[in-house]
Amino acid sequence: MSLATLDTTQHPNLPATSATLFTAKAAKKLSFEQIAQHIGRNEVAAAAIFYGQAKASPEDIANLSSLLEIPQSVLEEQLSGFPDRGRTVEMPPKEPLIYRLYEIVQNYGYAYKAVLNEKFGDGIMSAISFSTKVEKETDQDGNNWAVITLRGKWLPFSRF
Amino acid sequence: MSLATLDTTQHPNLPATSATLFTAKAAKKLSFEQIAQHIGRNEVAAAAIFYGQAKASPEDIANLSSLLEIPQSVLEEQLSGFPDRGRTVEMPPKEPLIYRLYEIVQNYGYAYKAVLNEKFGDGIMSAISFSTKVEKETDQDGNNWAVITLRGKWLPFSRF
Amino acid sequence: MSLATLDTTQHPNLPATSATLFTAKAAKKLSFEQIAQHIGRNEVAAAAIFYGQAKASPEDIANLSSLLEIPQSVLEEQLSGFPDRGRTVEMPPKEPLIYRLYEIVQNYGYAYKAVLNEKFGDGIMSAISFSTKVEKETDQDGNNWAVITLRGKWLPFSRF
Amino acid sequence: MSLATLDTTQHPNLPATSATLFTAKAAKKLSFEQIAQHIGRNEVAAAAIFYGQAKASPEDIANLSSLLEIPQSVLEEQLSGFPDRGRTVEMPPKEPLIYRLYEIVQNYGYAYKAVLNEKFGDGIMSAISFSTKVEKETDQDGNNWAVITLRGKWLPFSRF
Amino acid sequence: MSLATLDTTQHPNLPATSATLFTAKAAKKLSFEQIAQHIGRNEVAAAAIFYGQAKASPEDIANLSSLLEIPQSVLEEQLSGFPDRGRTVEMPPKEPLIYRLYEIVQNYGYAYKAVLNEKFGDGIMSAISFSTKVEKETDQDGNNWAVITLRGKWLPFSRF
Amino acid sequence: MSLATLDTTQHPNLPATSATLFTAKAAKKLSFEQIAQHIGRNEVAAAAIFYGQAKASPEDIANLSSLLEIPQSVLEEQLSGFPDRGRTVEMPPKEPLIYRLYEIVQNYGYAYKAVLNEKFGDGIMSAISFSTKVEKETDQDGNNWAVITLRGKWLPFSRF
Amino acid sequence: MSLATLDTTQHPNLPATSATLFTAKAAKKLSFEQIAQHIGRNEVAAAAIFYGQAKASPEDIANLSSLLEIPQSVLEEQLSGFPDRGRTVEMPPKEPLIYRLYEIVQNYGYAYKAVLNEKFGDGIMSAISFSTKVEKETDQDGNNWAVITLRGKWLPFSRF
Amino acid sequence: MSLATLDTTQHPNLPATSATLFTAKAAKKLSFEQIAQHIGRNEVAAAAIFYGQAKASPEDIANLSSLLEIPQSVLEEQLSGFPDRGRTVEMPPKEPLIYRLYEIVQNYGYAYKAVLNEKFGDGIMSAISFSTKVEKETDQDGNNWAVITLRGKWLPFSRF
Amino acid sequence: MSLATLDTTQHPNLPATSATLFTAKAAKKLSFEQIAQHIGRNEVAAAAIFYGQAKASPEDIANLSSLLEIPQSVLEEQLSGFPDRGRTVEMPPKEPLIYRLYEIVQNYGYAYKAVLNEKFGDGIMSAISFSTKVEKETDQDGNNWAVITLRGKWLPFSRF
Amino acid sequence: MSLATLDTTQHPNLPATSATLFTAKAAKKLSFEQIAQHIGRNEVAAAAIFYGQAKASPEDIANLSSLLEIPQSVLEEQLSGFPDRGRTVEMPPKEPLIYRLYEIVQNYGYAYKAVLNEKFGDGIMSAISFSTKVEKETDQDGNNWAVITLRGKWLPFSRF
16 A cells, blocks of 8 residues: 655645654654544544644644654644645645545535525535545445545524 | 525526526425425435536436426426536635635645545546535534535546 | 715626615615614625625515515515625725725734634634624824724634 | 744745744744733734734834844844735635635625725725734633724825 | 727726716717816826716716716716726736836836835825826927826824 | 845845845945935836846946945846846735735726827827836925826837 | 638627628628728738727728728727727637737747847837738748738837 | 846746856857857747757757857757747736737737638648747838747648 | 537627527437538537537538528528637636546646657647547446547747 | 656656656666656656656556666655646646647537537546557658547446
């Protein structure tokens, strides 16, 4: 199995911690599944920390430090601030895998809105009070299916 | 409960069928849940047909015709071609609900890619061999949560 | 005093209700302050309903109908759906007044983020669980000052 | 409490002073609230100086120098020019917190204009003769609310 | 001498009043110089009213009505609101004459900023408390020179 | 009085000479007014040379060399080519001061065109056979006004 | 031989005169070569008048009126103003023929600048004091070659 | 006479050979006219080689090596690949000289197409089977005129 | 089997002939395969004529007229000009099928260039002296494969 | 014959492996045809590996290592991750050869869609389950023709 790695020449906008974490991950030959298990978080959240898209708690930092053998002080310094989210993907995404997700929004955006509005009223599904996960299914013909679940709190528009 | 409607002055790029279908839906006061049940399809797919983003089968046309009391010949003519997908949402989306989905792709795009690649290898989750659904959950504190599931076939890159 | 009006040749993307409401407002020579008072909402919210950017409740519809002498059935039909927000302003805004607000975000965006993060932790100020108001102050030199208040619920990023 | 920090790999367009100031702030473990108090300015203004979006007066420089233990000559050289504002945020903002502010402008822009025009006449709210502040409120249910106030001088369009 | 006219098929975003005013101007064969003189305003301001970029006072409306023989009620209705400025020119401008002005900003923008900052301090030249005029000069070789003067109030950034 | 300086981390596209000249200007504590006087050119032109937007003549080079104590050979090498104009300002300008100039073009572009065409015929005001200057006026209330004059040769379109 | 025609559904931004002129040209089955000969202008200039990109003199109007049998009053009204140039081609051009010209600028732009600067000094080739023509050459192998000549006055940058 | 030079800080996307060639050209004080003569090519083509926009033949490399005293092995390595054309000019061009050429395409694009189509039929003028040259003319009044000739093979669209 | 149809509300930029041809095609229930066979052209070319992207010869017009029962004079008028190509697809394409082709160019563009350059030298594959076809293959597992062939004349860059 | 090379100053976004592989290719003077033969893959696929657009299998890595004399550990480290596709070409492509492919999509996009839909139904040609090849043909007149074949699995839209 191949592991996801980081080529910093292709991602000049990532925070310094991304290089630190990915280098250690490659050296340790760890998958995000293993890392997630170790720090008690979801795989996508674990990967998001590596890409500077999610905040690591002090416990996450301690656990990442021990698992990846990175001095805790280095991680504390690099992960102590607040993530500056949204810089990894240039929109529209050029990467085919990420583009497919973008295309789903482009094609089904108003269908989602219509169904959500009728089910919940006037509001939005939060992307902040939000979690997500990725699962793998294999059907009886041996085909693999990826299942991505998005779960967000419903926020009704305030009346004022 | 309010129903999703269409204001054609705001959607000049939708196909002619969208006006036909939404007008009838408003007159009949039907939700997409009711329409979906009647035609035996998922709510999101039903809404996608209304927005010209999914193909209606001959049975769908017959069922929509009877439910909405639109002459079958009208629907056949308007729905007989192939959808010209992607025109409903101008990217980046200005609509707050749809923007939240776009933001999820922007923030978690590379995290999804890393996790999917490690789980499945080099490839993509198809947005064509694909289905999606929307569910409503209410937690013990009475908060509502929207759950969107994306399920796509895994397509490995061909070796050539 | 002049009143805000709508020239539909300049706003082709507004919903049909905008023309209905603005035409009646002009005929009745009512300000948004008067309209807001009558329907018991904030002036900005009242104007947002006119621009199709906020949802009107059944009571709002009834009140607008009586105040503006628009048949209630017309307003019910035009306002029964869910607002398709975000279409009024093309970004970056060309209108000087609106541009100044955009410029404030452009100049102080990261300063707001830094201060908010330190005060509240990792999260965002909601633009949905949100209200806003406009006030006028006159200083001792007779200069007028506009004061815009933005008040949004703090949403911490979920840990997952 | 976490402190806002600067990862210069993510902000290549900031002035040299940003790195100087943020490095010292991190070493001293000071919040913008503490810094603002020390230099007698608003928190947002203090953060804006750090991001190169506001001018520091000679007294500000002296105070920052003593508080942060940066040689005054260094700060004088780096802060002596005129800010080149607007370079920190790439529009539309990708950062979720900043995007919410942008979205408020996008959704309520014309509502603000209508209300302001009716209250003040033909003109704009200045973003230059302008101040802003951030406050934290907690409601009786324990929810936190962020309150951002924008206060700008009203400038009527000259008649010529 | 030719007169400036309006071809509405090329300017679909202008307010309704533009067509009214330009049609009457063409019928009356009046130049903006003549119109400006009649209403006691600058030529550029007069033209700006025609393009919906400046507000007409009640006296302007009365004067335009009598000069152009447009019923005053028509002009009052079309000019009573607040201008929605900025929609006439799509940026970057394609029109060669307007592009030259844009190019001056592009080439000399920072030079203006440096000189203005050194002369006035940290601030901007207002485009609202602002007037402008166009003059024609002919040098001794018979060459014509256009002279455009921009005069705006200096607004220093507030300290807060 | 503060002097305009250059922070090269914010202007990566300027020619090498900009750093050379601005560094010397800061060391000598000279304003553009002083520099302009010394080389016998307008302030805006002097600043434009510093930003690589205007050509320096051999005499300018000699004068700048002596005033700023930069070896003449260095300046000759860095200033001997032809300016590659237009790279300093990214359009639309993010800098508030420069944006105001841009906004003037956006708002008054067609008004200028109409007035210029009626005064001069079919053509443009040259931005090449062109000079500009900045002046400061103070009115009786003590308010400062910036006056920018643009003077360009009128070029009629050739008939062919 | 086919003649160039106009399909107004594809050119919604052209002035009203374009439809008038092209309709008459099609009815009369005239080429631009014939039209140009009749009005004593270059073919490209003749076509440019048809596309609203060049001004027609009173004689041109009289000649076009007689040749195309369009009432002179109609042409006078439609052609009396000043062309609003630049609206025909959306840049980058999608049309393959026009794209090739664009590509020449993209590929050889700096080579032209270098050669022109060395030949003429610091300045530009005017696109206003400018003429152009199209010629056809056939080589000995029977291949056709298009030759486009651009001839513009050299304008040196003013020293100020 | 000034010579065209290269400031690599302003052209970060040029190939490595551009710096090599321009540095030698400056040291040798050679114009493109002299270089072109020496290698037996057109001036524009010579400049295009310097900007990485044209391929140098082995003879060109040998001639450039001897003229510019650059070791032939260096030039062979840097010029042996295939040009990656189009990266020098960012479109729309900000440089005034290059913009004028762009503007000619914008204004006369459809006029060229109409005339070329009528003269040659359905096809394009090739920008590949293509040559170009720059000439200088001086009229009897002493005015200089730049003449740019574009000559491309006519390619008819294939019928299939 | 469904047939490709045209919904003109979604394609406002197509030429008038597109509506004429597609309406007749729908009425006659003809596929592009049948139409192509009848007029002796490739299917893609036939469809391209319908979308205004290819020129119809007089014989094509006669054949289309008889097959589709459209008066020949109508087709002659609508098809007599030269196609204004490139307006059907807005780039980047939103339509998933067309996007896949775009993605192939995005991903393999430089690989194609490298291989073509090594095989043919410095030049391009013409898109004008060009033909294309679509074929259907079914493999032994019953999967369908689409095969698109692009065949263009190799054009070497001219040496000048 | 010239070989395709890489000038990293023009491709700053390529992965580190591109420089490694292209440097070795240049030193070994190998064409992609030779490399492809050696690793048993198609030429385009081989070039795509060099540009970071295709995944190399462990055997590919071993074969490339031996052919190019690059230590296997270096290649393993640089090629072990998953390609981050789509970053090589900035769209729209400026390179003339790649632009021609883009233009084919722009011109024939809807024609392909219509023909493919009629032949296969509602779906897309996969760009993932996909292979491509380049061939050279010479006709009897000695003209060279490039033939590019695109072969992708047909994916019907799922019904849900």
